[in-house]
Amino acid sequence: MASEPAEPLITVERLTRHYRMGPQIVHALDDVSVVIHRGEFVAVMGPSGSGKSTFMNLLGCLDRPDSGTYRLDGQEVAGQEGTGLSSDALAAVRNRSIGFVFQSFNLLPRQTALDNVMLPMVYAGVGHAQRVERALTALDSVGLRERARHRPTQLSGGQQQRVAIARALVNDPLLLLADEPTGALDTVTSLEIIGLFQRLNRCGITIVLVTHEPEVARFAGRVLNFRDGRLIDDVNQTPEAAA
Amino acid sequence: MTAWDALRAALDSLRANPLRSALTMLGIVIGVAAVIAMVAVGAGARDQVLRQIASLGTNLIMVGQGSIARGGVKLGAGTASSLTEDDALAVLSEIPGVVVTAPSVRWGLQIVAGNQNWGTVLFGITPDYMDARDWSVATGRGLSDEDVAQANKVVVLGQTVVRNLFGGGDPIGEPVRVFSTPLTVVGVLAEKGQNTQGQDQDDVIFVPLSTAKRNIPGMAKSNPRFIHTMVVKMRDGTDMAEAQAQIRDLLRQRHRLVAGQDDDFWMRDLSEVSATRDASSRALSFLLAAVAAVSLLVGGIGIMNIMLVSVTERTREIGLRIAIGARRRDILVQFLIESTTLSLIGAAVGVALGIGTAMGVAALAGWPTLIQTDSVVLAVVVSGIVGVFFGLYPARRAARLNPIEALRHE
Structure with a gap:
């Protein structure tokens, strides 16, 4: 689907992140440069410790690089040597431009599906009436409108993950970041969730999905392979269609 | 948020x-x-x-005999027999806002009834005193102006005294004796209980001021008009400090005290207590x-x-x-x-x-x-x-x- 002159959504240059563990310095991410365009569906792969989670956290503005630059939609989120957005501005970027989907859903257990989906709008300063309307629309788009008043414990794993996806979509983000979104689901439900991602991607949203399962990665249009903190492989492929 | x-x-x-x-x-x-x-x-x-x-009266000023000083030795409150009934009359007539002045003398003594006796405090008073100190009578009558004028040998007893002399009996009309003077009980005071210092206020007897002076040996030898204390009752809302200052000036003038000389009387109001x-x-x-x-x-x-x-x-x-x-x-x-x-x-x-x-x-x-x-x-x-x-x-x-x-x- 990636038509040639698509504008870059994510531009990462020489991104590096290292941690100090005792006397050793661990290069969690080492000099990674990559461009992801609008409308792409990218799978990030690699064994544990390969740097894919660090890459993900940096893209999600949950962490700052030690060096290198990161531009999201033309905005310099992290620049050379400490220049970049303030912590409050990063919070706003996470809130408006990025939607997170986690392996373990991370729904608030005592709130209804509707309340959970409304949560990002609480931090976006959206009025109450509009919150309900937009949350119901988001739940509709994942096929769970009639479960709006259910609590997470009353929903299956696949339904919970779909509520989480609705929550990620509710502020109309530019980018959906999914961290092992099918890791806690059985094969059939996993396929459903991947199918939902593909449908959302066809509607124009950019998706970056971290996984260590090749069966999941084959549904993406592009695969980035990480090992030892470096990007070792960047492959465009024809995605398989999931149901 | x-x-x-x-x-x-x-x-x-x-x-x-x-x-x-x-x-x-x-x-x-x-x-x-x-x-x-x-x-x-x-x-x-x-x-x-x-x-x-407030029931004691916050608009009351107590004035008492002060001490006399002989060669720098002050002999304690009440040793100067300077305060007189005329001072009380002068305060009433000359200080604005005064409702009542009630002169009194007091004496600790034994009271005898039949074969019982009891040590108590006698107050020689005028009817105004009962009004100023908010005393009322439970049975019988209080002291009258006539009692004072004629020095009638009558007495009004406090509840504690009644209890100790008559047990539960009715004392009205009974004879009692103080020193060698026979008195007739005409009334019993309503109970007041303890004051704020915990003293029993009902352990008193009231006789007419004139009767007290005439019959208590040694009292009023030097000056028949002398009194121990007077209670000055002010109109409600009076500035008590101002009233005290005026009374002080008047008494100093009447007692011919020159500037620099100590007061020969004491004064306090009950607002100090509060x-x-x-x-x-x-x-x-x-x-x-x-x-x-x-x-x-x-x-x-x-x-x-x-x-x-x-x-x-x-x-x-x-x-x-x-x-x-x-x-x-x-x-x-x-x-x-x-x-x-x-x-x-x-x-x-x-x-x-x-x-x-x-x-x-x-x-x-x-x-x-x-x-x-x-x-x-x-x-x-x-x-x-x-x-x-x-x-x-x-x-x-x-x-x-x-x-x-x-x-x-x-």
Whole structure:
């Protein structure tokens, strides 16, 4: 689907992140440069410790690089040597431009599906009436409108993950970041969730999905392979269609 | 995040662990309830004392004989026989605002009735004295102007004296003796009980001023017009300090005292007594404040403890909230509102419990209690401050969590 002159959504240059563990310095991410365009569906792969989670956290503005630059939609989120957005501005970027989907859903257990989906709008300063309307629309788009008043414990794993996806979509983000979104689901439900991602991607949203399962990665249009903190492989492929 | 969103989140989280929330509030509840109940009991007692003082009359000025000084040796109150009935008349006629002046003499003696005797204090008085000091008669009659004019040999007994001389019997019309003088009992005073110093006010007998002077040996030898004390009753709302100054000037002038010479009389008004009371109730207030501070401190530590537990338990929730766009400030405010809500609900329950306890004490023990609005307001405000103060550390801890680690937290 990636038509040639698509504008870059994510531009990462020489991104590096290292941690100090005792006397050793661990290069969690080492000099990674990559461009992801609008409308792409990218799978990030690699064994544990390969740097894919660090890459993900940096893209999600949950962490700052030690060096290198990161531009999201033309905005310099992290620049050379400490220049970049303030912590409050990063919070706003996470809130408006990025939607997170986690392996373990991370729904608030005592709130209804509707309340959970409304949560990002609480931090976006959206009025109450509009919150309900937009949350119901988001739940509709994942096929769970009639479960709006259910609590997470009353929903299956696949339904919970779909509520989480609705929550990620509710502020109309530019980018959906999914961290092992099918890791806690059985094969059939996993396929459903991947199918939902593909449908959302066809509607124009950019998706970056971290996984260590090749069966999941084959549904993406592009695969980035990480090992030892470096990007070792960047492959465009024809995605398989999931149901 | 609006305050309303934060409040909703706070109530939601408190509802999740109702028992734990209730136990956490208990410290604040007990602190607030104790303060309100104790202040109510204290204020009730103080109010009762103030009413007693008012019943003595706050618009009264007592003037008494002063001391005489011979060669620099002051011989104590009452040694100068300078104060006279004429002074009392002069005060009444010349000082503005004076309602009554009641001259009196007093003498400690034995009173005898049949084969019983009792040591008491005799007051030689005029009828005005009973009015000024708020005495009334329970049975029989009080002393009249005629009794005073004719020096009638009549006596009015206090309740304590009646109890000791006549047991339960009716003394009206019975003869009694003081020194060798026979007197007839014409009345019994209504009971007054103890005064603010704990003295029995009913252990007195009243005789006409003239009778006392004429029949008590040694009294009024040097000056037949002398008196020990006079009670000056002022009109309500009189400036008592101003009245005292005027009386002092008048008496100094009448006693021909030159500038620099000490007064040969003493003077005080009962508002000084209530000032002493105020000081002691202030001391009580400090004590209460200390109790309140300690219990609210303990309550606050309880809140801090539970908030720390809550932050740890909800690490993933905090991580999630940060990931979806909460600023550090949003997290801080959310937890601060939660701890403050906890302490304010505790305060509200404490207020109810405190008022209930005060009313219970009033009903069961029969103590007068007065709910003080300022104590309620203060307790609630301090509880709110406690909630913010002790919530601050846990809230900062929550706000400083690293979202990546928080989301990975099990």
